[in-house]
Amino acid sequence: MTVKTLEVNARSYRWMSRPVVVVCVDGCEPAYLDAAIAAGVAPTIARMRASGADLLADCVVPSFTNPNNLSIVTGAPPAVHGICGNYFFDRELGQEVMMNDPKYLRAGTVLAAFADAGAKLAVVTAKDKLRKLLGHRMKGICFSSEKADQATIEENGIEGVVELVGMPVPSVYSAELSEFVFAAGVKLMASRRPDLMYLSTTDYVQHKAAPGSPAANAFYAMMDGYLAQLDAMGATIVLTADHGMNDKHNADGSPQVIYLQDVLDGWYGKEVARVILPITDPYVVHHGALGSFATVYAPDEARVPGWIERIRGVPGMELVLSRKEAAERFELPPDRIGDIVVVSERHTVIGTSASRHDLSALEVPLRSHGGVSEQRVPLICNRPVTGIAANRRLRNFDALDIALNHAQ
Ligand SMILES: [Zn+2]
Numbered sequence: 001m002t003v004k005t006l007e008v009n010a011r012s013y014r015w016m017s018r019p020v021v022v023v024c025v026d027g028c029e030p031a032y033l034d035a036a037i038a039a040g041v042a043p044t045i046a047r048m049r050a051s052g053a054d055l056l057a058d059c060v061v062p063s064f065t066n067p068n069n070l071s072i073v074t075g076a077p078p079a080v081h082g083i084c085g086n087y088f089f090d091r092e093l094g095q096e097v098m099m100n101d102p103k104y105l106r107a108g109t110v111l112a113a114f115a116d117a118g119a120k121l122a123v124v125t126a127k128d129k130l131r132k133l134l135g136h137r138m139k140g141i142c143f144s145s146e147k148a149d150q151a152t153i154e155e156n157g158i159e160g161v162v163e164l165v166g167m168p169v170p171s172v173y174s175a176e177l178s179e180f181v182f183a184a185g186v187k188l189m190a191s192r193r194p195d196l197m198y199l200s201t202t203d204y205v206q207h208k209a210a211p212g213s214p215a216a217n218a219f220y221a222m223m224d225g226y227l228a229q230l231d232a233m234g235a236t237i238v239l240t241a242d243h244g245m246n247d248k249h250n251a252d253g254s255p256q257v258i259y260l261q262d263v264l265d266g267w268y269g270k271e272v273a274r275v276i277l278p279i280t281d282p283y284v285v286h287h288g289a290l291g292s293f294a295t296v297y298a299p300d301e302a303r304v305p306g307w308i309e310r311i312r313g314v315p316g317m318e319l320v321l322s323r324k325e326a327a328e329r330f331e332l333p334p335d336r337i338g339d340i341v342v343v344s345e346r347h348t349v350i351g352t353s354a355s356r357h358d359l360s361a362l363e364v365p366l367r368s369h370g371g372v373s374e375q376r377v378p379l380i381c382n383r384p385v386t387g388i389a390a391n392r393r394l395r396n397f398d399a400l401d402i403a404l405n406h407a408q
Contacts, residue, residue, distance in 0.1 A: 008113045009076040013404045016119070019189065019235040020196050020403045024072055024396075025223070026065060026126070026178070027203030027369060028241035030056060030378050035212035036220035044228040045220070045380070048237070053385035053407070056376055057394040061330045061343070062293040063243035063374040064279055066099070066130065069200055071397035072240065073109040073134055077331030082106035083133065085278020088336045089297055096276060099336070100129050102136040106333070110400050112138040114196050122194040124184045126177045126202035134198065141188065145180035146172050164191070175205050175219055182226035189233050197235075206245045208364050227382075237382045238403040240396040244374035248290065248349045249365040256366075258316050258344060260294055261352040267310065273298060275352045276338060279370055288359045290349040291370030292318075295338035304339045311340065316348035318372060346373035383407045 004015040036042035037049070048054075060071045060078060062085055070083040078084040082104050090097045111134070115121045121140030125131050128144040135142030141157040148161040149169045162169060165184045170176035178201035185199045209215035230237055250256050264273035279291035296311075298304050304322060312320045319342070326341035327334040344350050349368055351357050377396050385406045388394070 006110075006113050006117055008110045009074055009080055009107050011075050011401060013075075013110060013114075013400060014408070016195050016236070016404060017408050019193060019233070021185065021189070021230055021235045021237045022072065022198050022399050022403060023227075023237065023239040024069055024198070024200040024399075025239060025241050026201045027206030027243060027245040028378060029206070029211060029244035029246070029374070030376060031211035032206070032216055032220060033378055033380075036217050036224070039212070039217050041217050041221035042224040044224045044231060045239075048227070048231075048239070048380050048382045052383050053379075053381040053402070055379040055385070055388075055394055057240060057379040057396045057398065058375045059241065059243050059377050059396045061372055061375055062278055062291070063369045063371060064291065064293070065203070065242050066133065068242035068396060069130055070105070070133060071395075072242070072399050073111050073198060074107045075110050075397055075400050076107055077395075077397065079327065079331040079333055080107050082333050082336065084332045084336050087276060087278050087280050088295075089274060089276050089338065091297075100133065102132050105133060105136055109134070109136065109138065111140075111196065111198060112136065115139040119195040120192065122185075122188050122192070122197045123200075124181045124188070124198075125200045126181050127172065130200060134200070141192075141194070145170060145177045145184070148180065148184070164188075173204055175215070175222070177202050177204065178219070179222055182223060186226050186229045189230055189235060193233075200242075203245065207367050210247065210367070231382050236403055236407050238379070238399045238407065239381075240379045240399045241377035242396070243369045244376055245367050245369050246346050246373055247365065248292070248347055248368045253365040255288070255290060255359060255362070256316070256348045257290060257351045257354075257357075258314060258348060259351045259354045260296070260311075260314075260342065261356075262354060263314060264296070264307075265353070273307070274338075275350075277350065277352060279368075288357050288362055288366065290351055290357065290366060291368050292344040292346075292349055292373065293370035294342045294350040296340040296342060297338040298340070301339070308340055311342060316344050317342065318345045319343040343371045346371070381407050
């Protein structure tokens, strides 16, 4: 008997012999798991790492939510699927446009391919902004915690989600928004047993609470309980993250920010350069739109090399690359990044102009992501993983490959 395989985005995936659950824990710096295990509150995760697979992987840079979630479900980097942030500057339109619409997707997902081939699919995300991208052209169940009460058969492949899960719809800024994802995953596995399920949380807790803090450990203890139930139901579980998370503040608790638009305005004149922060999204309360990645558009190519040299001299910068260098190094679509890509160091973020960031909503010292410093993420499985070359650089978007080709 031959094992059925599917080809998606130039990779092949074996058909599942048992249900597969891929979990993307938003902002899960590896230290969160270490700390929760050390505190004794994550016995299931401890067991997965001890008797399954305990790996680390590199996420996509910019280490943001959407580019990485789309990489995980397509098994490919942004150069292939096209989503490299929440915003880019459309030169033809002359304006910043949001990349949340599925029309910007350039590749199909592995999830949709399995659904088309007859597998039962379920996708649950915390925030609704990701749902349409993840569920693009996918038959099956796909809904968000945020809008769980609005799910319909026609739009989401399911109705009565709130009754099924037995939890009220949580606030969009809460740990419960992620808990709802796990609780829904467990109920769906128990009632419908999907062949392939993708669960994606939100990093509300990780933006506020460092590894080992009471709030962080409580989050991972919660998660552990649901993972135990999925494990007990016989699923293969692969857990990874979209990106890590680091402190981005000064000793006094104020954010450590390079206001790059202000810097460039001072050097070259007001708005000659245009700084775009692709982390910007409608939910900025917990990070003030501040991350460690920015892209800069110049009015003409000739200025670019000189600008790169000068920006490299700004304290707190880690990498300043031309469009071509950045597209190659980070596997990004060149037409959706600026002339210059700027990455700041571990504890520094990049802003536009000080006047354009409302930091009054930051209740605790800033923690954020976006840079190379948040690239390391966990990649763990509840079953042993075989056939991985020792020298292979693992990526978070190998999660489906690990689950389908190496863990069964
Ligand atoms: Zn994220």
